[in-house]
Amino acid sequence: MSFGTNIRTWFDGKWHDGDIPVMRAADHGLWQGSSVFDGARYAHGLVPDLALHCDRVNRSAEALMITPTMQAGEIEEITREGLRAYGPDQAVYIRPMYWAIDGGDLGVNPKPGSTGFAICLEQVAMPPADFQTTVTRTRFRRPVLEDNVCNAKAGCLYPNNARMLVEARQKGFGNALAADAMGNLAESATANVFLVKDGVVFTPIPNGTFLAGITRARHIANLRADGVQVIETVLTFDDVHAADEVFLSGNFAKVTSVRAFDDTEYKTRQMTERARRLYWDWAASQG
Numbered sequence: 001m002s003f004g005t006n007i008r009t010w011f012d013g014k015w016h017d018g019d020i021p022v023m024r025a026a027d028h029g030l031w032q033g034s035s036v037f038d039g040a041r042y043a044h045g046l047v048p049d050l051a052l053h054c055d056r057v058n059r060s061a062e063a064l065m066i067t068p069t070m071q072a073g074e075i076e077e078i079t080r081e082g083l084r085a086y087g088p089d090q091a092v093y094i095r096p097m098y099w100a101i102d103g104g105d106l107g108v109n110p111k112p113g114s115t116g117f118a119i120c121l122e123q124v125a126m127p128p129a130d131f132q133t134t135v136t137r138t139r140f141r142r143p144v145l146e147d148n149v150c151n152a153k154a155g156c157l158y159p160n161n162a163r164m165l166v167e168a169r170q171k172g173f174g175n176a177l178a179a180d181a182m183g184n185l186a187e188s189a190t191a192n193v194f195l196v197k198d199g200v201v202f203t204p205i206p207n208g209t210f211l212a213g214i215t216r217a218r219h220i221a222n223l224r225a226d227g228v229q230v231i232e233t234v235l236t237f238d239d240v241h242a243a244d245e246v247f248l249s250g251n252f253a254k255v256t257s258v259r260a261f262d263d264t265e266y267k268t269r270q271m272t273e274r275a276r277r278l279y280w281d282w283a284a285s286q287g
Contacts, residue, residue: 007019007122010082011117015081022118023116029100032103032107032108039251040054044280046280049214057075057098058070059151066110068098078119086121090123092124101116126254131253133173134175135175137177137237138168140178143160143209145208145209150210185237190252191213191253193248194246194249228271240264243266244266246266
């Protein structure tokens with residue numbers, strides 16, 4: 001079921017209007033969970049880092065041991081073609097997807113070269129620039145590479161994220177901060193996380209338990225180019241309480257200000273707004 005409107009689907013070599021069926025009951029991706037996706041955004045007439053998102057969906061497929069069937073450049077070209085149906089005042093969530101169709105000799109393993117592919121475009125508004133969320137801790141942790149595909153944007157990872165988010169909502173918060181296997185800060189249930197202390201920006205160092213996002217990397221590069229010190233390091237939940245400011249970073253919203261972590265409230269969002277301004281200025285400079 002969709003969470004957007006005005007949907008277009010590319011499947012079987014052409015664009016279709018609407019949210020059409022693309023998977024069958026016996027497809028490996030449905031009953032064995034062998035699906036990957038990526039997310040990009042069209043907003044303000046711009047599609048930041050689309051090429052990187054198209055490349056990553058192929059790497060995610062390979063990490064899940066299913067065979068990508070499209071070149072990244074093809075995915076980008078098809079996506080741009082589909083976006084011509086939307087105006088610059090419409091915001092669109094862009095989702096290329098792969099899934100295994102047939103199982104191998106034991107059923108559980110995907111059959112090489114038997115892969116489904118689709119692109120879904122959904123009109124979904126960008127959150128307002130003044131939107132803020134609240135976060136809490138969750139008892140659910142991020143997995144490690146030895147027991148899950150943390151190096152892929154895989155559908156099978158998201159039930160764990162969903163548990164985090166449902167738990168946070170039941171406690172009255174908008175999102176959850178999750179720990180890695182060692183109990184240190186990893187990310188939120190839906191996005192990467194940044195802390196600000198005394199004008200310095202900190203973010204958890206990639207350690208194989210979470211996907212270090214494309215938008216995360218873009219914020220780091222933009223802030224450093226603007227003279228801000230950004231440090232990737234091991235962070236604790238005490239560090240979150242001690243921070244002057246916290247924001248989340250993900251493709252869907254790009255930047256989300258955090259108003260509070262449990263009973264700790266943050267009084268400033270200056271770096272958050274700086275990161276947002278730098279991001280969209282960079283995106284506009286790319287055309």
